[in-house]
Amino acid sequence: MRQRIAVVGGGPAGLTFARVLHRHDHPVTVLERDPAPDARPPGGTLDLHEKLGQLALDKAGVLAEFHALSRPEGQAMRILDTDGTVLRDWRPRPGERANPEIDRGQLRDLLLGPLDVQWGRGVAEVVPGTGDGVLVRFADGGEETFDLVVGADGAWSRVRPAVSSATPNYTGVTLVETSLDDVDTRHPDLARLIGDGSVAVYGVNRAIVAQRNSGGHVKVYAQFRAPLDWHLGLDLADAEAVRARLLALFDGWADPALDLLRRGGAFVHRPLYVLPVSHTWAHVPGVTLLGDAAHLMPPLGVGANLAMLEGAELAEAVAAAPGDLDEAVRAFEERMWARAGRWATITVAGLERLVSPDPTDALALFDEIQAS
Numbered sequence: 001m002r003q004r005i006a007v008v009g010g011g012p013a014g015l016t017f018a019r020v021l022h023r024h025d026h027p028v029t030v031l032e033r034d035p036a037p038d039a040r041p042p043g044g045t046l047d048l049h050e051k052l053g054q055l056a057l058d059k060a061g062v063l064a065e066f067h068a069l070s071r072p073e074g075q076a077m078r079i080l081d082t083d084g085t086v087l088r089d090w091r092p093r094p095g096e097r098a099n100p101e102i103d104r105g106q107l108r109d110l111l112l113g114p115l116d117v118q119w120g121r122g123v124a125e126v127v128p129g130t131g132d133g134v135l136v137r138f139a140d141g142g143e144e145t146f147d148l149v150v151g152a153d154g155a156w157s158r159v160r161p162a163v164s165s166a167t168p169n170y171t172g173v174t175l176v177e178t179s180l181d182d183v184d185t186r187h188p189d190l191a192r193l194i195g196d197g198s199v200a201v202y203g204v205n206r207a208i209v210a211q212r213n214s215g216g217h218v219k220v221y222a223q224f225r226a227p228l229d230w231h232l233g234l235d236l237a238d239a240e241a242v243r244a245r246l247l248a249l250f251d252g253w254a255d256p257a258l259d260l261l262r263r264g265g266a267f268v269h270r271p272l273y274v275l276p277v278s279h280t281w282a283h284v285p286g287v288t289l290l291g292d293a294a295h296l297m298p299p300l301g302v303g304a305n306l307a308m309l310e311g312a313e314l315a316e317a318v319a320a321a322p323g324d325l326d327e328a329v330r331a332f333e334e335r336m337w338a339r340a341g342r343w344a345t346i347t348v349a350g351l352e353r354l355v356s357p358d359p360t361d362a363l364a365l366f367d368e369i370q371a372s
């Protein structure tokens with residue numbers, strides 16, 4: 001008899017897991033809290049690495065479709081000094097496909113393909129060790145039992161407490177995100193500044209980064225070190241008040257960088273949290289975690305990549321060992337923990353250098369990455 005498998009969360013981890021299982025003709029129940037795929041803005045662009053996210057897409061059988069949709073030119077990166085001087089202007093070689101960019105919404109739709117997701121099925125709690133398997137309690141009061149529940153429900157996972165008491169900690173760095181639409185026609189000067197990929201300006205303990213998405217959409221991130229309550233007395237829903245506070249924070253920077261904030265629309269507050277580096281847990285039969293639920297780390301271009309590769313690898317392990325599901329999951333966890341621990345160490349150190357008292361740290365990090 002086929003095992004009853006559920007994945008909680010339809011993000012990069014959960015959808016890749018489900019899509020690879022589907023490719024192996026293994027049934028899987030996908031439980032997603034959002035009421036519909038487009039219920040909220042999907043977020044910015046993701047760069048998918050050849051040996052991580054792209055490998056996962058290959059395992060899902062959709063790598064060719066990814067290549068057709070993705071933007072290799074989006075790998076371009078320009079770095080400015082706070083006075084507007086161009087310090088680096090890196091462009092990918094023709095045919096360079098190491099880390100092409102794709103919009104999150106496009107990636108979601110690509111992975112969704114034939115999957116039958118149960119939308120609007122928020123999970124409240126997971127209880128392992130009941131006589132009939134692992135009990136899933138839903139936010140609407142319903143219950144269902146499975147042989148394996150995979151928590152791919154992100155930073156604030158409701159599945160995680162079934163295996164671990166760890167909770168995310170604030171890094172001391174906050175992002176405030178805004179966006180520009182139709183940049184090529186409405187803001188041609190900023191379109192030239194951003195180019196085909198990203199532009200970053202690094203100052204003392206703060207940075208402004210802008211990334212081109214498809215269709216002339218640009219996401220802008222103001223990044224700064226601040227206590228969690230930096231916005232006390234500020235209404236975060238009041239775009240003009242947030243803009244004024246940010247412009248004061250970046251006072252003295254050259255106009256092109258500040259224009260990215262002046263012309264942005266609404267602002268979204270994203271304090272950065274992380275799980276402890278090398279987060280592991282005592283194996284619990286019938287429950288495991290993937291992606292941010294397992295190893296939330298600073299957003300230095302690897303979280304979705306790891307989440308997807310883990311999803312693909314766990315699905316392959318499950319499909320190859322339907323008779324001994326628990327042993328397959330246990331072996332997968334060991335592999336995931338080792339790899340995620342290495343990346344967590346790298347990204348935590350990277351965040352220290354990108355938002356640093358010495359902005360030359362960020363430049364040096366960029367040079368090291370380009371050289372490697």
Ligand SMILES: Cc1cc2nc3c(=O)[nH]c(=O)nc-3n(C[C@H](O)[C@H](O)[C@H](O)COP(=O)(O)OP(=O)(O)OC[C@H]3O[C@@H](n4cnc5c(N)ncnc54)[C@H](O)[C@@H]3O)c2cc1C
Binds near residue numbers: 013045156290302
């Ligand atoms: C600004 C920013 C830029 C980034 N850029 C990159 C990048 O370029 N490359 C990269 O690799 N990574 C990047 N990341 C990191 C990346 O976004 C995450 O690591 C990745 O989304 C993790 O995928 P996931 O599937 O584990 O979790 P998520 O993407 O968080 O997906 C979790 C899913 O679970 C659902 N869910 C949550 N709770 C429940 C519940 N109780 N019941 C049911 N469903 C639930 C959510 O609705 C969501 O659909 C970036 C992050 C940020 C913040």
